[in-house]
Amino acid sequence: MTPDTVLEVGQQALKVTALLSAPMLISVLIVGLIVGMFQTVTSIQEMTLSFIPKLIVLALVLAVGGPWMLNLISDFMVQMFEDIPDLIG
DSSP states (O other), X not given: OOHHXXXXXXXXXXXXXXXXXXXXXXXXHHHHHHHHHHHHXXXXXXXXHXXXXXXXXXXXXXXXXXXXXXXXXXXXXHHHHHHHHXXXX
16 A cells, blocks of 8 residues: 555545535534524523524434435445455555
């Protein structure tokens, strides 16, 4: 296994990781900003107020995007297992 091969596999893994985490992180970030602005405007400083909407949005994103995420990681792992003979030899 050459260093170039290791770098290529690492880049593919990082790309898949970014694709898997981006929808969840972006949606929670947007909800956090909206709730933070609401808390600032209304002067409500309750810490749990920002946690519950983020949790609900995260569950919705996982419910909607879960099949796509599972398909993406499954395809990546199948490709990695199929490439094992090429990577070794």
